[in-house]
Amino acid sequence: MTFTSWRRTAGELTLPGRPFLWGGRGERELSGEQAWARIHGDLDDLGWTSSARWAERDGPSTAQCILRDGGGTEVELGVGAGKGRLDVALVGSHFEALEHAVTGPSWAEGLPVTTTLRGDPELTGAWAGEEWVGLLPDTARLTTLRATALGPGEDFPAPVFRSAPWLLDDTPEVDLLRRRTGDDTDYRAVAAYASNSGSAIGATADEAILHGLNEAVERDALSLFLLLHVLGGGPAPPRLTVPEEDHELAACLASAEEALGSPIAVLDITTDLGIPTVLCLAGTGTATPVYGSGASLDPRVAVERALTEIVQGHLLRRAVQDPGGTQASGATRPTGPGPHYLRLAREQSVQHQAVQDRFVSQPALLRCATLRLGDLSPPERVEPVPERAACDQPLSVPDQVAAVVRRLEDAGHRVGWVPLHTFGSGTTVGQVHVPGLESFHQVLVGHAPRPGARARRLRERVQV
Numbered sequence: 001m002t003f004t005s006w007r008r009t010a011g012e013l014t015l016p017g018r019p020f021l022w023g024g025r026g027e028r029e030l031s032g033e034q035a036w037a038r039i040h041g042d043l044d045d046l047g048w049t050s051s052a053r054w055a056e057r058d059g060p061s062t063a064q065c066i067l068r069d070g071g072g073t074e075v076e077l078g079v080g081a082g083k084g085r086l087d088v089a090l091v092g093s094h095f096e097a098l099e100h101a102v103t104g105p106s107w108a109e110g111l112p113v114t115t116t117l118r119g120d121p122e123l124t125g126a127w128a129g130e131e132w133v134g135l136l137p138d139t140a141r142l143t144t145l146r147a148t149a150l151g152p153g154e155d156f157p158a159p160v161f162r163s164a165p166w167l168l169d170d171t172p173e174v175d176l177l178r179r180r181t182g183d184d185t186d187y188r189a190v191a192a193y194a195s196n197s198g199s200a201i202g203a204t205a206d207e208a209i210l211h212g213l214n215e216a217v218e219r220d221a222l223s224l225f226l227l228l229h230v231l232g233g234g235p236a237p238p239r240l241t242v243p244e245e246d247h248e249l250a251a252c253l254a255s256a257e258e259a260l261g262s263p264i265a266v267l268d269i270t271t272d273l274g275i276p277t278v279l280c281l282a283g284t285g286t287a288t289p290v291y292g293s294g295a296s297l298d299p300r301v302a303v304e305r306a307l308t309e310i311v312q313g314h315l316l317r318r319a320v321q322d323p324g325g326t327q328a329s330g331a332t333r334p335t336g337p338g339p340h341y342l343r344l345a346r347e348q349s350v351q352h353q354a355v356q357d358r359f360v361s362q363p364a365l366l367r368c369a370t371l372r373l374g375d376l377s378p379p380e381r382v383e384p385v386p387e388r389a390a391c392d393q394p395l396s397v398p399d400q401v402a403a404v405v406r407r408l409e410d411a412g413h414r415v416g417w418v419p420l421h422t423f424g425s426g427t428t429v430g431q432v433h434v435p436g437l438e439s440f441h442q443v444l445v446g447h448a449p450r451p452g453a454r455a456r457r458l459r460e461r462v463q464v
Helices: 032-046 086-102 107-108 119-127 133-134 172-181 187-194 205-231 247-258 299-321 339-356 362-371 397-410 440-445 452-464
Strands: 008-011 050-053 063-068 074-085 116-117 141-149 157-160 198-202 239-241 265-268 275-282 292-296 382-384 417-424 430-433
Touching: 032 247, 032 275, 032 382, 050 074, 050 086, 063 086, 063 133, 063 299, 074 107, 074 116, 074 339, 086 107, 086 198, 107 172, 116 157, 116 275, 119 133, 133 187, 141 172, 172 452, 187 247, 198 205, 205 275, 205 362, 205 382, 205 397, 205 417, 205 430, 205 440, 205 452, 239 362, 247 275, 247 299, 292 299, 299 417, 339 382, 339 440, 339 452, 362 440
Parallel strands: 239 382
Antiparallel strands: 008 050, 050 063, 063 074, 116 141, 141 157, 141 417, 198 430, 239 265, 265 275, 275 292, 417 430
């Protein structure tokens, strides 16, 4: 599958024959056409432009986007990828590129940061059960943001490093930020716990919060699958089948398998949180396994998200190897990759080998990190993906946020929200924090965080 050349995108760009069919549309507050116009309005307000390329296919596909400032220079970390039908993937790539830019170090100067001692009871109380807390001295001064409680609980401090891995880099922006707060912490001991999980963008704050919550749930479930099933040898999760009469989802699965040239195992990895979560795996007996995962209150959306993500991962592997030309035919300004994109592409291209090198002497971790699981254990149960009943009324986005927060709190977790930037249009970028969820999914990028209290508790339950 080859990608198109890079080309400038604008509000009037259309893809002939492909009307917008917004993936997970019940979790969006704008139509596809409205979202396309919205993101370009936001970029116009910043004085930025965008260029994109995509894989031409009728089923699940992927698109990439690069953002540039008014002078034509790439915006730092302003690179994004989208998944799903081609039109949806293109919109998603633009939103993700803007999210990455706003959550990156170039926006650090405007962050409303404060200083919190690691030993502060408010911080240790909120993050109790997470292993990183015990890896730092009580006197360490952490750069934190104030997370607003989404439920009836109290607000709490959220360490910036937990959602911004760039805080561990030695850059001028990081140096200025840490000097503002007197942050003297050596974060190397907790680097494995630094992840962008929970960062999200949405047309509204509720939309961003919902996607941040679902991502946090999804990565927790993936972490527990690796810890309890792969490392711990626990029972295989149920296998899901897509009923033939569910034509839309069946077509998505068939097209995904055609793109990969391999059958896809669809696993139900839903945890005690009760939020449907799906893991798709392919090629686990080969040198190049690929996966996709998704979480949603609607199990069909969770399956769709996992299927489109596994195709995206497969196609982006090829995209990294072929960054494309620097300028499309007839373009008067740069459209293709510049130094920021090429640096990120190089990092991704060597990551697979780097992960293998990191865990070469630790076979169990290597198996998790590479997903070379061989033939998956026979599942105890095979279940069909439930179809939505005709009488079911979909929940609004705010109602979905409330429902997910309620399930998390019922499981004993606090939930906080940190808005980072709201555009005049209403587009919102921020971070969701759910202390106590597992972060072992980081093993897939070469880190090995210790299992937290949640994983240990669930492991005991599995063994019983």
